[in-house]
Amino acid sequence: MQLGIFSVGDVTPDPTNGRTPTEAERIKAMVTIALKAEEVGLDVFATGEHHNPPFVPSSPTTLLGFVAARTKRLELSTGTTLITTNDPVKIAEDYAMLQHLADGRVDLMMGRGNTGPVYPWFGQDIRNGIALAVENYALLRRLWREDVVDWEGRFRTPLQSFTSTPRPLDGVPPFVWHASIRSPEIAEQAAYYGDGFFHNNIFWNKEHVQRMVELYRTRFEHYGHGAADQAIVGLGGQVFMRKNSQDAVREFRPYFDNAPVYGHGPSLEDFTDLTALTVGSPQQVIEKTLSFREMAGDYQRQLFLMDHAGLPLKTVLEQLDILGEEVVPVLRREFAALKPAHVPDAPTHASLLAAAVSETKNEEVVA
Amino acid sequence: MTSRRIAVVSAGISVPSSTRLLADRLAAATASTLRERGVDADVDVIELRDHGHELVDNVLTGFPGPSLAAALRLVTDADGLIAVTPTFSASYNGLFKLFFDVLEPESLAGKPALIAATGGTGRHSLALEHAVRPLFAYLRALVAPTSVFSAPEDWGAGGRTAQSLDQRIARAAGELADLVAVRPAQKAADPFLEPTPFEQLLNGS
Numbered sequence: 188m189q190l191g192i193f194s195v196g197d198v199t200p201d202p203t204n205g206r207t208p209t210e211a212e213r214i215k216a217m218v219t220i221a222l223k224a225e226e227v228g229l230d231v232f233a234t235g236e237h238h239n240p241p242f243v244p245s246s247p248t249t250l251l252g253f254v255a256a257r258t259k260r261l262e263l264s265t266g267t268t269l270i271t272t273n274d275p276v277k278i279a280e281d282y283a284m285l286q287h288l289a290d291g292r293v294d295l296m297m298g299r300g301n302t303g304p305v306y307p308w309f310g311q312d313i314r315n316g317i318a319l320a321v322e323n324y325a326l327l328r329r330l331w332r333e334d335v336v337d338w339e340g341r342f343r344t345p346l347q348s349f350t351s352t353p354r355p356l357d358g359v360p361p362f363v364w365h366a367s368i369r370s371p372e373i374a375e376q377a378a379y380y381g382d383g384f385f386h387n388n389i390f391w392n393k394e395h396v397q398r399m400v401e402l403y404r405t406r407f408e409h410y411g412h413g414a415a416d417q418a419i420v421g422l423g424g425q426v427f428m429r430k431n432s433q434d435a436v437r438e439f440r441p442y443f444d445n446a447p448v449y450g451h452g453p454s455l456e457d458f459t460d461l462t463a464l465t466v467g468s469p470q471q472v473i474e475k476t477l478s479f480r481e482m483a484g485d486y487q488r489q490l491f492l493m494d495h496a497g498l499p500l501k502t503v504l505e506q507l508d509i510l511g512e513e514v515v516p517v518l519r520r521e522f523a524a525l526k527p528a529h530v531p532d533a534p535t536h537a538s539l540l541a542a543a544v545s546e547t548k549n550e551e552v553v554a
Numbered sequence: 555m556t557s558r559r560i561a562v563v564s565a566g567i568s569v570p571s572s573t574r575l576l577a578d579r580l581a582a583a584t585a586s587t588l589r590e591r592g593v594d595a596d597v598d599v600i601e602l603r604d605h606g607h608e609l610v611d612n613v614l615t616g617f618p619g620p621s622l623a624a625a626l627r628l629v630t631d632a633d634g635l636i637a638v639t640p641t642f643s644a645s646y647n648g649l650f651k652l653f654f655d656v657l658e659p660e661s662l663a664g665k666p667a668l669i670a671a672t673g674g675t676g677r678h679s680l681a682l683e684h685a686v687r688p689l690f691a692y693l694r695a696l697v698a699p700t701s702v703f704s705a706p707e708d709w710g711a712g713g714r715t716a717q718s719l720d721q722r723i724a725r726a727a728g729e730l731a732d733l734v735a736v737r738p739a740q741k742a743a744d745p746f747l748e749p750t751p752f753e754q755l756l757n758g759s
Contacts, residue, residue: 317755318755318758321752321755321756321758322758325756341758368616371745371746371749371750372749372750372755374749375749375750375751375752375755376752376755378752379752390615390616390617391616391617392617392618392619392620392623394623395617398746399746401746402746402749406749410752448615449614449615450614451614452610452611452613452614452615453607453611453614453615453619457611457619458615461617461619461620
C-alpha cells in the first residue's frame with residue numbers, strides 16, 4: 188500500500204485571521220510539505236495542475252523536479268495532469284525528463300480538469316473533454332512506447348517521424364493512473380489499458396465511489412489484465428486530527444465552513460458521514476481509512492489532502508507529524524495483514540522494469 | 555394490467571400548500587385516466603421542501619445527499635412527470651429550479667410531463683408558458699399541450715371557475731396519460747452496468 192498526500196495548491200485566506208499567503212510563500216510551502224512527507228515516512232507526494240488563480244501549480248514538473256532533487260525515496264505524482272488541455276507531446280517529454288532526474292520515482296494521474304475557461308485558453312472545448320482524454324492519452328502512450336511515431340488525429344497537428352525525447356528511463360514509461368469522480372468512460376479507459384484508476388472520493392459519496400471502482404474492476408478483468416480484485420485502485424482522503432476529536436472539530440470547522448469547494452454547504456458532520464473526510468482523533472482516521480477497503484476492495488494507493496482551505500503551514504506540518512507517527516504505521520500494518528497474496532502492489536519504476544526484463548527473457552527463451 | 559410510474563414534484567412552500575393540492579389532483583386524475591386505458595399507475599410524490607438543505611448542498615458540492623439522491627432517482631426512473639410550482643416573481647420558485655438544475659442531464663429527455671402552477675392571481679397564468687415550458691423544452695421533456703394554472707378563485711365554490719379547473723385538470727391528465735400509456739415502460743440505462751466499450755470511444759463515436 189502506498190500512503191501519501193496530494194496538494195491542490197490553492198492560495199486561500201486563512202479564515203481565522205484573514206491572512207493570505209503570497210504565491211511565493213505557497214509555492215515554498217508546497218515544497219516544505221513534500222519534503223516533510225518523505226521525512227515522516229510517507230510514500231507519495233502528488234501535486235495538482237491548475238492554470239488559474241487562486242492556484243499556484245501550473246508547472247508540475249518544475250515543482251516535482253525540485254522536490255526530486257531534495258528527496259531520496261518519495262514517489263512523485265500528479266493530481267491531476269490535464270490530459271485534455273496539455274499537448275500530449277509535451278507531457279511525454281516533460282515527464283520522461285522528470286523520470287530521468289528522479290531516478291524513476293515518477294508516475295502520473297490523468298484528469299480532465301473542470302474549469303471551463305481553461306479549455307478555450309488552451310485552444311480546446313470542454314464539450315470534447317472525454318474525446319480529448321481518449322485521443323491525447325492514446326498518443327501519449329505511443330510516444331513513450333514507440334521510438335518513431337507517425338500520427339494523425341482530431342485535436343492536434345499531425346506528427347511525421349517524430350521521436351519524443353528523452354526516451355523513458357530504461358525504456359519503461361511512467362505508470363499512469365486515470366482519475367475521475369463521475370465519468371464511467373474514464374474508468375473504462377483505465378481498465379482497457381490495465382492502468383490504475385484513482386477516485387478522489389473526498390468529493391463524492393461512498394455509494395457512488397463504490398460503483399465507479401466496481402466498474403473499473405469488472406472491465407479490468409474483461410480486458411484480460413487479471414482478476415477484478417487485482418486491478419490497481421487509488422483513493423483520496425481528507426483528514427484533520429487532534430488527540431481529542433472535539434479539539435480537531437473545533438479547530439477545523441472554520442476552515443471547513445469557508446473552504447472554496449464545499450464551504451457554506453453541508454455541515455462538517457454531514458460531509459464527514461457522506462464523504463472520505465475525517466475530522467477527529469488519529470484512531471478515527473485509521474478506522475475510516477480502513478473502511479475504504481470494505482467499500483473499494485484491497486487497493487494500492489491512499490492519498491490524503493492535508494494542505495488546503497487556508498490551513499497555515501505550521502498546522503499542516505503538525506498534521507503530517509501525526510499522520511506519519513500515529514496513522515501511517517498502523518495503516519501499513521493493517522492493510523498488509525488484510526491483503527491477499529495475489530493482489531499486487533501499486534506498480535513502480537522498479538517493478539515495471541523487473542517485469543519488462545523478465546518478459547524480454549521469456550521472449551528470448553521462446554525464440 | 556401493465557403499470558407505469560408517475561413522479562410528482564411539488565415545490566410548494568407552505569404546509570398545507572395549494573401547490574401540493576393541485577399536484578395531488580393532477581396525479582389522481584392521471585392515475586384514473588391511465589386505469590381507464592388499462593394501465594396501473596404507481597404515484598410517487600416528491601415534496602421539494604423536504605430536500606431544501608440537500609438541494610443547496612448539491613449545488614455547492616456537486617453531489618446529492620442520500621434522500622435527495624433517492625428523490626432524483628424516482629424522477630429519472632419515472633414514465634411520466636407531473637411538475638408543480640408556486641409562482642414567484644412571475645416564474646417558478648427557486649426550490650423548483652434547484653431540483654431540475656441538479657437532475658442529471660438527459661434525465662427528462664423524451665419523458666412525458668405535465669406542468670402546472672399556482673399563483674396569487676390569474677394574471678400570473680402565462681408564467682407556465684413563458685417560464686416553465688421553456689425550462690422543460692430545454693430539458694427535452696415531452697410536455698403535454700395543456701398546462702394547468704390555479705389561482706385562489708379556482709379553489710372557491712364559484713361554479714363556473716371551479717368547474718373549469720376540473721376540466722383543465724381532466725384535459726391535462728388525459729394528455730399526460732395518453733403520452734405515458736403509448737410508451738414502453740421506462741428502463742433507465744445504467745452506464746455502470748453497460749459502459750461504452752473503449753474501442754468505440756477510441757473511434758470517436
